[in-house]
Amino acid sequence: MAGVHFEHVTKRFGDFTALKEFDLEIHDREFLVLVGPSGCGKSTALRMLAGLEDITEGSIYIGDRRVNGIPAKDRDIAMVFQSYALYPHMTVFDNIAFGLRLRKTPKDELTTKVKEAATTLGVDTLLDRKPGQLSGGQRQRVAVARAIVREPQVFLLDEPLSNLDAKLRVHTRAEISKLHQRLGTTFVYVTHDQTEAMTMADRIAVMNEGIIQQVGSPQELYDEPVNVFVAGFIGSPSMNFFSAKTVENGEGVRLEGDGFAVDVPQDRAEEMRAFLDREMIFGVRPENIHDKHFVPSGITAAPTTVTVDVTEPMGNEVFLHLLAGKTMLLARVDPRTTVSADEEVEVVIDMERMHVFDPESREAVRTA
Amino acid sequence: MRPRLATIAWLWVLPAFVLLGVFLVYPVVNTIYLSFFSGRGASVFVGLDNYRYLFTHPETLVVFRNNLLWLVLFTGASVGLGLILAVLSNQVRYEAVAKAIIFVPMAVSFTAAAVIWRFMYIYRPGQFEQTGVLNAAMVALGFDPVPWITNTAVNNYALIAAGIWMWTGFALVVISAGLKGIPAEVLEAARVDGANEVQIFWRVILPMLRSVMLVVAVTLTINSLKVFDLVYVMTFGNYQTDVLANRMFKEMFTFGNFGRASAVAVVLLLAIIPLMALNIRRFRREQ
Numbered sequence A: 001m002a003g004v005h006f007e008h009v010t011k012r013f014g015d016f017t018a019l020k021e022f023d024l025e026i027h028d029r030e031f032l033v034l035v036g037p038s039g040c041g042k043s044t045a046l047r048m049l050a051g052l053e054d055i056t057e058g059s060i061y062i063g064d065r066r067v068n069g070i071p072a073k074d075r076d077i078a079m080v081f082q083s084y085a086l087y088p089h090m091t092v093f094d095n096i097a098f099g100l101r102l103r104k105t106p107k108d109e110l111t112t113k114v115k116e117a118a119t120t121l122g123v124d125t126l127l128d129r130k131p132g133q134l135s136g137g138q139r140q141r142v143a144v145a146r147a148i149v150r151e152p153q154v155f156l157l158d159e160p161l162s163n164l165d166a167k168l169r170v171h172t173r174a175e176i177s178k179l180h181q182r183l184g185t186t187f188v189y190v191t192h193d194q195t196e197a198m199t200m201a202d203r204i205a206v207m208n209e210g211i212i213q214q215v216g217s218p219q220e221l222y223d224e225p226v227n228v229f230v231a232g233f234i235g236s237p238s239m240n241f242f243s244a245k246t247v248e249n250g251e252g253v254r255l256e257g258d259g260f261a262v263d264v265p266q267d268r269a270e271e272m273r274a275f276l277d278r279e280m281i282f283g284v285r286p287e288n289i290h291d292k293h294f295v296p297s298g299i300t301a302a303p304t305t306v307t308v309d310v311t312e313p314m315g316n317e318v319f320l321h322l323l324a325g326k327t328m329l330l331a332r333v334d335p336r337t338t339v340s341a342d343e344e345v346e347v348v349i350d351m352e353r354m355h356v357f358d359p360e361s362r363e364a365v366r367t368a
Numbered sequence B: 001m002r003p004r005l006a007t008i009a010w011l012w013v014l015p016a017f018v019l020l021g022v023f024l025v026y027p028v029v030n031t032i033y034l035s036f037f038s039g040r041g042a043s044v045f046v047g048l049d050n051y052r053y054l055f056t057h058p059e060t061l062v063v064f065r066n067n068l069l070w071l072v073l074f075t076g077a078s079v080g081l082g083l084i085l086a087v088l089s090n091q092v093r094y095e096a097v098a099k100a101i102i103f104v105p106m107a108v109s110f111t112a113a114a115v116i117w118r119f120m121y122i123y124r125p126g127q128f129e130q131t132g133v134l135n136a137a138m139v140a141l142g143f144d145p146v147p148w149i150t151n152t153a154v155n156n157y158a159l160i161a162a163g164i165w166m167w168t169g170f171a172l173v174v175i176s177a178g179l180k181g182i183p184a185e186v187l188e189a190a191r192v193d194g195a196n197e198v199q200i201f202w203r204v205i206l207p208m209l210r211s212v213m214l215v216v217a218v219t220l221t222i223n224s225l226k227v228f229d230l231v232y233v234m235t236f237g238n239y240q241t242d243v244l245a246n247r248m249f250k251e252m253f254t255f256g257n258f259g260r261a262s263a264v265a266v267v268l269l270l271a272i273i274p275l276m277a278l279n280i281r282r283f284r285r286e287q
């Protein structure tokens, strides 16, 4: 067991920079998820840690050992590939046993360990089959069994669930979390699915275009995203953004957007005055826009008038697609709401949960 | 409705059956029939005499030995070299060029290749300057020139070498395609599992190439059994280099001995049948 440390790691493929000044400290026994859109360099980071890709600049440490230049086979890690990458000519047993055989593990011990790993993953009845005779879910399990059997210092998983159907994915997600708790080993998990990241991670590192945007616990990322990218990436459905200018409005202030306005009451107005008369990007999550008849207590309600475009009743909640001037807003409101399409209604925005971003840097502006 | 459908189906395959019958089944049956007769002049039924001659006469026993040499050395070396070159060329940057060069002999006509190699192997006795490439090189390196074509200790190997030169490209290209078909992630998984490159080759790459190698080996084995052009042009089977196909040609067109020629053909056919069966079975399984 060991932590992992990326120190100013840069990776270039010819002229193309896939990772830039990548700094990341992964704690021992932690479940860290690397998340970001397709092509942002997640796999590249993982593959460098595995020793499958050279490090252009910087250092990577596993435990105290600098692993630059150390071949994959000597890094004491295990990896689960997106395609599972099972050895097609070997039985499930031999697939799981491959790494142990290379280490000249005594036969009795090898058999015991393989059976144990197979039982843990529920593939102990499939040991004589070849990968071609397994379903996708079973292959995925064998790939995980092959990884855990060697008791490596660090587990690397590259989108291991992306080939599974939705139901199996949810199920396997929970199982991998359980496995992590049981093994107590460091897990580095790559995914482009923010739900996976939120549900499994101790900490998440959000990446975009080869750069780490933010590292933190799921709740931290959700509550305090540092920039527009993280704010939009984390959370489903994702945050609403609109540009608006803050102007004085009697006691309070008013956010003037493109064809609509939000009245901010006095007790929250002071912070907003920090960017008076400037055009800023405002972000609000769908669950922080409420039907005015069903406003929870204890929030700072900022009312605005909008037109309902579409309503999507979900049973336990209703999604409202709202048109505020030319801006589309998605609201997730109380199911008792009676609004209907094309109606002009008043909704309230929870100003406590309003995020403000600088339009130039797109970084979050701390309000009080 | 059913019987009519079957009738139509039969009508559709009828032309194919007729063609096969005329051009394949009839010649085979007739060849087998002819192999029991003495060929010259008035045909006389001789039973198994032609076969007895084939399997006992010292001259034809050499033919069998030579084909065996071809089978083992030609097939083995072409497949082995093809595999080594495929693996190596997979690592270099100018892979396409390297493979093209090795594949070029495949595009040369067999007769032309045989002529080329005859030039390569030219030997001139006594004090004459050696004009054959190989012997010129031998002399330059301080060795005595070797009569490659006529020296019975080496001439079969010289011929086989020419065959290997021609066919390695084929093995290379097919095995190379198989190699490309192995997913990179599987090899990476092996690396992460702790395998070094040699172990990866023996335990992952080679087993995964098994079926491709089998196809190549069977194709080359069939070729080794029916090898003809190289021998015909380079030695015409003289100096103890004769092979079955050339022997068949000789018995037929030089000696006019239909019976013996047919017997050789039948032996060749019987030798190839199991290989064809292997190929067909594999083909079926893949479907």
Ligand SMILES: Nc1ncnc2c1ncn2[C@@H]1O[C@H](COP(=O)(O)OP(=O)(O)OP(=O)(O)O)[C@@H](O)[C@H]1O
Pocket (backbone or CB within 6 Å): A013, A016, A018, A036, A037, A038, A039, A040, A041, A042, A043, A044, A045, A191, A192
């Ligand atoms: N061998 C390579 N040569 C050149 N460019 C590469 C190479 N490998 C990856 N890249 C580029 O580096 C970038 C990051 O790739 P990477 O595979 O890490 O993305 P990813 O975040 O894992 O995406 P995905 O979610 O689609 O798997 C991509 O733009 C990709 O095109």
Ligand SMILES: [Mg+2]
Pocket (backbone or CB within 6 Å): A042, A043, A044, A158
């Ligand atoms: Mg990837």
